[in-house]
Amino acid sequence: QQQVKQSPQSLIVQKGGISIINCAYENTAFDYFPWYQQFPGKGPALLIAIRPDVSEKKEGRFTISFNKSAKQFSLHIMDSQPGDSATYFCATRGFSGGSNYKLTFGKGTLLTVNP
Amino acid sequence: SAVISQKPSRDICQRGTSLTIQCQVDSQVTMMFWYRQQPGQSLTLIATANQGSEATYESGFVIDKFPISRPNLTFSTLTVSNMSPEDSSIYLCSVNPGQGSIQYFGAGTRLSVL
Numbered sequence: 001q002q003q004v005k006q007s008p009q010s011l012i013v014q015k016g017g018i019s020i021i022n023c024a025y026e027n028t029a030f031d032y033f034p035w036y037q038q039f040p041g042k043g044p045a046l047l048i049a050i051r052p053d054v055s056e057k058k059e060g061r062f063t064i065s066f067n068k069s070a071k072q073f074s075l076h077i078m079d080s081q082p083g084d085s086a087t088y089f090c091a092t093r094g095f096s097g098g099s100n101y102k103l104t105f106g107k108g109t110l111l112t113v114n115p
Numbered sequence: 116s117a118v119i120s121q122k123p124s125r126d127i128c129q130r131g132t133s134l135t136i137q138c139q140v141d142s143q144v145t146m147m148f149w150y151r152q153q154p155g156q157s158l159t160l161i162a163t164a165n166q167g168s169e170a171t172y173e174s175g176f177v178i179d180k181f182p183i184s185r186p187n188l189t190f191s192t193l194t195v196s197n198m199s200p201e202d203s204s205i206y207l208c209s210v211n212p213g214q215g216s217i218q219y220f221g222a223g224t225r226l227s228v229l
Contacts, residue, residue, distance in 0.1 A: 032216045043119075043207055043220035044158065089157065093216065100171060102148070103218060105158045 003027055006090050006106025013113050019077040021109045023090035026071065032093035033066065034103070035075045039086045047088070048075070080113045087111070117142055117212045119221035127227045128198055135194045136224045138208030143188035148209040149181070152223070158207065164191050198228045 005024045034049035050057045050064040057064045063076040090106040118141040149161040162170045170183040184192045208221040
């Protein structure tokens with residue numbers, strides 16, 4: 001059962017444009033919502049993250065918008081650059097028993113930024 | 116932050132054999148995780164490996180197939196046993212150094228099973 005639904009599967013944006021990737025979750029017990037960026041041949045790297053007590057977080061060109069009532073959060077990349085071309089994964093964190101927790105990932109979005 | 120080294124970076128193996136993947140971290144960490152990422156797919160958690168306790172496996176993954184060792188706070192191994200072509204994947208080691216909630220990933224081991 002997929003607990004995090006990510007869309008779109010792929011996205012093509014022109015340089016300077018805005019890239020928007022959306023995620024929806026089901027479990028209200030999640031307490032942390034990170035976005036990871038993965039380049040080919042590399043492991044995922046944390047890009048930006050948000051906790052459910054805020055509605056927006058901005059770091060440079062990257063912004064997370066969080067809608068707790070709708071159980072949705074999105075990544076906005078402003079002034080998209082060819083170097084942003086990568087696969088982006090949203091994730092949710094939930095506790096899996098005792099002090100253990102785990103991240104559940106969306107299926108990923110392949111972003112291509114054309115020059 | 117945490118720097119994670121995985122070995123091997125890639126391997127091609129024959130059906131029926133086993134491969135052990137090593138994960139070395141540059142600092143002591145309590146929680147280590149092993150993920151599988153099938154080609155073009157998302158990351159799926161295989162197990163959580165905490166030092167001093169048995170690994171906790173996720174649904175669909177069993178210890179006989181994916182035995183894990185965690186001898187100390189900087190090292191872990193994942194073995195993929197009795198491999199079949201369906202095991203062809205990227206296997207990723209991940210850690211949380213305890214500095215907030217950030218989880219770091221290694222570059223992965225790209226496994227192809229013929």
